[in-house]
Amino acid sequence: MSKEKIVNCVIIGSGPSGYSAAIYAARADLNPILFAGSQPGGQLMFTTNVDNYLGFPIGISGKNFMENCKKQAKRFNTVILYKNVSEVHFSSKKGGTHRINIENSSSLESKGIIIATGSRPKFLGIEKEKKFMGLGVSFCATCDGFFHKGKDVAVVGGGDTALEEASYLSKICKNVYLLVRKNSFKASKLLQNRVLKKKNITILFSTKILEIIGDNFLEGIKIIHNTNKTIQKLLISGLFIAIGNCPNTEIFQKKLSLDERGYILVKRGSTHTNIPGVFASGDVQDPIYRQAITSAGSGCMAALDLERYLSDI
Numbered sequence: 001m002s003k004e005k006i007v008n009c010v011i012i013g014s015g016p017s018g019y020s021a022a023i024y025a026a027r028a029d030l031n032p033i034l035f036a037g038s039q040p041g042g043q044l045m046f047t048t049n050v051d052n053y054l055g056f057p058i059g060i061s062g063k064n065f066m067e068n069c070k071k072q073a074k075r076f077n078t079v080i081l082y083k084n085v086s087e088v089h090f091s092s093k094k095g096g097t098h099r100i101n102i103e104n105s106s107s108l109e110s111k112g113i114i115i116a117t118g119s120r121p122k123f124l125g126i127e128k129e130k131k132f133m134g135l136g137v138s139f140c141a142t143c144d145g146f147f148h149k150g151k152d153v154a155v156v157g158g159g160d161t162a163l164e165e166a167s168y169l170s171k172i173c174k175n176v177y178l179l180v181r182k183n184s185f186k187a188s189k190l191l192q193n194r195v196l197k198k199k200n201i202t203i204l205f206s207t208k209i210l211e212i213i214g215d216n217f218l219e220g221i222k223i224i225h226n227t228n229k230t231i232q233k234l235l236i237s238g239l240f241i242a243i244g245n246c247p248n249t250e251i252f253q254k255k256l257s258l259d260e261r262g263y264i265l266v267k268r269g270s271t272h273t274n275i276p277g278v279f280a281s282g283d284v285q286d287p288i289y290r291q292a293i294t295s296a297g298s299g300c301m302a303a304l305d306l307e308r309y310l311s312d313i
């Protein structure tokens, strides 16, 4: 890639949001260049089935879904580079050129940037946690709760997300164990009250997971009650880990306005960041919904926002 070449559209990220932005940008003749990063396909590559994306009546595997997204983006001549962006230098002037440094490579200049670098769930750091992702271990109740209809599940965490997840699952599952490491919640009072009212949520404070039970998929967990050191086995079909999510914004620190958790701030109802010509879409700017369909939707918005921006400079 020549250093001097100035392009119209660079997309950083190859999840649903990045590919959706690429399809719209390519069809608007912006000739997008998409950086796939170190996790081509994004978070859905870690899941078995995607059952809630519109248009797939019998569901689709996460890998096949992302392969389809890639093929569709390529069909409209998106250039896909399997590289990480290591540094960005944004111009604060409207119509200015932004520079992207490519890991172990050269740099690239673009008038428009779409950031779709997504987020990553925080892990507990216990054995089989990653191996059983999609096989009983989940990071998203909205995505996987349905697979555990009428069964017993556990949610780990004491913050807002964990309590939201527990509350959601209590409507689908038979029993929900809510495992909280500390002896109190971090979540808002409103959510605490909602959870405390649910008859099928059992709250276990001061507990820690010692082990995930199962050979080929999750069959249960072993927990320890820290106050009296007793060990308990819970037979559950699903373990929902809700101890937090990190947006992938390390390279944008001090380059863009971020919220206190690191999510990119966009102007309400749009994908505009505080820098002209730089747009953000998908999970990286969305601490609330974090779904493939909402990410793809905002990827489309980012391409349309960029197309309008370029027509105006």
Ligand SMILES: Cc1cc2nc3c(=O)[nH]c(=O)nc-3n(C[C@H](O)[C@H](O)[C@H](O)COP(=O)(O)OP(=O)(O)OC[C@H]3O[C@@H](n4cnc5c(N)ncnc54)[C@H](O)[C@@H]3O)c2cc1C
Pocket (backbone or CB within 6 Å): 012, 013, 014, 015, 016, 017, 018, 035, 036, 037, 038, 039, 040, 041, 042, 043, 044, 046, 047, 049, 050, 051, 052, 053, 083, 084, 085, 086, 116, 117, 118, 119, 120, 121, 133, 134, 138, 139, 140, 143, 144, 248, 251, 281, 282, 283, 284, 290, 291, 292, 293, 295
């Ligand atoms: C296990 C699991 C199961 C899920 N199941 C479902 C489901 O069934 N249904 C559903 O709707 N949602 C599901 N989700 C949520 C869904 O995966 C996300 O909402 C969605 O993937 C977000 O898309 P995105 O494009 O914003 O980012 P991501 O999918 O997170 O993709 C981010 C991309 O950015 C790239 N990137 C990051 N940093 C850089 C960099 N510096 N340079 C270049 N590239 C970079 C990465 O390589 C990656 O390609 C699940 C999530 C997980 C973790």
